[in-house]
Amino acid sequence: LRLEAMLRRAIEKQEVFLHYQPQVDIDSGRLVGVEALVRWHNPELGLVPPARFVPVAEDMGFIGQLGQWVLAQACRQMVCWDEAGLHVPKMAVNLSVRQFERGSIAPLVAGALREAGLDAGRLQLEVTESVIMNTGDALEYINDLRAIGVGLAIDDFGTGYSSLAYLKQLPVQTLKIDRSFIKDIPADADDEAIAVAIIQLGKSLDLSVIAEGVECAEQAAFLLRHGCRHAQGYLYGRPAAPGEILARWGKPQ
Numbered sequence: 192l193r194l195e196a197m198l199r200r201a202i203e204k205q206e207v208f209l210h211y212q213p214q215v216d217i218d219s220g221r222l223v224g225v226e227a228l229v230r231w232h233n234p235e236l237g238l239v240p241p242a243r244f245v246p247v248a249e250d251m252g253f254i255g256q257l258g259q260w261v262l263a264q265a266c267r268q269m270v271c272w273d274e275a276g277l278h279v280p281k282m283a284v285n286l287s288v289r290q291f292e293r294g295s296i297a298p299l300v301a302g303a304l305r306e307a308g309l310d311a312g313r314l315q316l317e318v319t320e321s322v323i324m325n326t327g328d329a330l331e332y333i334n335d336l337r338a339i340g341v342g343l344a345i346d347d348f349g350t351g352y353s354s355l356a357y358l359k360q361l362p363v364q365t366l367k368i369d370r371s372f373i374k375d376i377p378a379d380a381d382d383e384a385i386a387v388a389i390i391q392l393g394k395s396l397d398l399s400v401i402a403e404g405v406e407c408a409e410q411a412a413f414l415l416r417h418g419c420r421h422a423q424g425y426l427y428g429r430p431a432a433p434g435e436i437l438a439r440w441g442k443p444q
């Protein structure tokens with residue numbers, strides 16, 4: 192309860208901020224995007240991990256406000272980087288299943304884009320398979336989002352229960368291979384087979400595929416060899432503050 196009370200005031204107290212993790216083209220090493228990841232630093236509690244406070248925000252009905260703040264901030268950050276001379280092609284933002292419970296969020300997303308002055312095509316929203324399977328009107332809401340021109344990615348792909356028939360109907364452009372399938376490559380042949388199957392599926396459905404949690408060069412080489420061009424993970428960079436992203440990616444490399 193105390194955590195809830197503290198969380199409720201965290202935005203106005205400016206305790207919430209975003210870190211950004213690079214997404215790269217494996218072959219060229221070029222930056223293709225970043226994923227926004229929310230952080231909460233409370234003076235008493237210290238740094239609270241999102242795995243701890245995002246579910247609390249969801250349960251207390253605060254995820255709408257938090258999600259809206261994340262979206263607005265992430266869009267503004269893209270324009271800040273543009274102005275500083277760093278062109279980040281794409282910003283990925285996570286959406287919680289709970290953000291789909293109160294109707295279409297397309298107007299809110301469009302508002303954040305407009306307020307920041309960011310092209311819709313540079314925003315990609317990440318939703319998990321649970322959003323699609325557990326929300327009655329999800330397909331309609333996802334179509335609304337697509338209609339305003341934002342990209343859509345399925346996060347943690349392979350861990351949920353979305354049927355392939357359903358996937359075909361969805362206006363998504365990207366599959367994100369869940370980190371759990373990447374972490375034991377090359378030691379685990381089953382994980383390798385799953386990763387390859389997802390890459391093939393992406394190819395068949397004409398979707399782009401990005402691997403999460405890539406930590407070593409062997410994993411990157413494996414992915415590239417099997418046709419997965421994009422990756423995110425500690426090999427390329429941990430989630431970092433905007434200034435660190437600018438310092439690392441903004442200068443001629």
Ligand code: G
Binds near residue numbers: 228229242245261284
């Ligand atoms: O930041 P970290 O890499 O520890 O992220 C842990 C988890 O927190 C992520 O897998 C993601 O599901 C969740 N998360 C991080 N940022 C956001 C956000 O802005 N919105 C939502 N809904 N979840 C987030």
Ligand code: G
Binds near residue numbers: 426
């Ligand atoms: O599910 P989502 O994509 O939102 O997950 C982001 C989470 O994954 C964050 O907690 C982030 O810190 C973590 N993460 C990102 N890259 C790596 C990685 O290469 N290895 C591990 N173990 N975790 C990672």
Ligand code: NA
Binds near residue numbers: 285346
């Ligand atoms: Na994500």
